[in-house]
Amino acid sequence: MFELKNGMSKENIEDRGDDHVGSSATTPLRVDAFDISDAEKIEKIQENVREILTTLGMDLEDDSLKGTPKRVAKAFVNELFSGLDPKNKPHLSTFDNNYKYGEMLVEKNIVVYSTCEHHLLPIIGRAHVAYISSGNVIGLSKMNRIVDHYAKRPQVQERLTMQVVQALQEALGTEDVACVIDAKHLCVNSRGVRDIDSSTVTSEFGGKFKNKDVKAEFLDYINLDTKFE
Numbered sequence: 109m110f111e112l113k114n115g116m117s118k119e120n121i122e123d124r125g126d127d128h129v130g131s132s133a134t135t136p137l138r139v140d141a142f143d144i145s146d147a148e149k150i151e152k153i154q155e156n157v158r159e160i161l162t163t164l165g166m167d168l169e170d171d172s173l174k175g176t177p178k179r180v181a182k183a184f185v186n187e188l189f190s191g192l193d194p195k196n197k198p199h200l201s202t203f204d205n206n207y208k209y210g211e212m213l214v215e216k217n218i219v220v221y222s223t224c225e226h227h228l229l230p231i232i233g234r235a236h237v238a239y240i241s242s243g244n245v246i247g248l249s250k251m252n253r254i255v256d257h258y259a260k261r262p263q264v265q266e267r268l269t270m271q272v273v274q275a276l277q278e279a280l281g282t283e284d285v286a287c288v289i290d291a292k293h294l295c296v297n298s299r300g301v302r303d304i305d306s307s308t309v310t311s312e313f314g315g316k317f318k319n320k321d322v323k324a325e326f327l328d329y330i331n332l333d334t335k336f337e
């Protein structure tokens with residue numbers, strides 16, 4: 109077992125209830141990822157952002173720019189990439205399914221704000237998550253929170269989709285969980301091929317959701333166009 113300086117190990121990271129280390133959906137984290145505090149990370153990143161902007165020719169003495177390295181560093185550590193730290197994982201409290209609801213539950217149109225790990229540009233879209241209870245139910249907001257937790261990492265959409273499903277499967281104690289994400293990648297829309305209209309759809313269907321009819325029911329709910337006004 110690899111011991112980290114702060115006494116943590118890969119196993120501890122897993123114990124903290126985050127990634128399933130060794131699973132294909134594991135975020136590639138360095139073993140010393142938790143060796144330094146958030147404050148130290150902000151300090152280091154700040155220096156590096158200063159270096160990048162200076163190299164680009166920006167004058168960091170300018171009033172508007174002088175706080176930028178710190179702002180970027182804080183945004184990275186506290187917001188955009190806060191989901192890298194398992195301590196920020198939402199607690200997925202479950203309850204008994206006392207009302208004996210036996211159909212699927214779908215939480216749709218969950219906002220996804222993530223960051224593409226290839227270019228560090230935004231991924232913006234919607235996630236649709238469903239599960240069929242095997243005895244436990246979960247608060248609705250926990251599905252939004254778990255999507256947001258894994259979105260707040262440098263990501264590829266495929267991994268994000270699988271991580272959401274695995275975390276809910278573990279919390280609910282059932283394989284019967286599914287997730288579909290439809291998102292725009294600014295690395296495709298605003299640079300490179302610059303296709304502003306394309307979006308990327310990924311899906312992961314666990315347990316009963318692999319069944320053609322169950323899958324079709326889930327996809328029909330996603331397409332339901334309820335008017336709320």
Ligand SMILES: Nc1nc2c(ncn2[C@@H]2O[C@H](COP(=O)(O)OP(=O)(O)OP(=O)(O)O)[C@@H](O)[C@H]2O)c(=O)[nH]1
Nearest residue numbers: 224225226227263264265266293295296299300301
């Ligand atoms: N599979 C997958 N690919 C992604 C995701 N986000 C971005 N990409 C792609 O990652 C690829 C990186 O390819 P490279 O050829 O190394 O990078 P590049 O030269 O900047 O590629 P272009 O974007 O085509 O200019 C690009 O095709 C991106 O569109 C994602 O979530 N999943």
Ligand SMILES: [Zn+2]
Nearest residue numbers: 224226227295
């Ligand atoms: Zn990208």
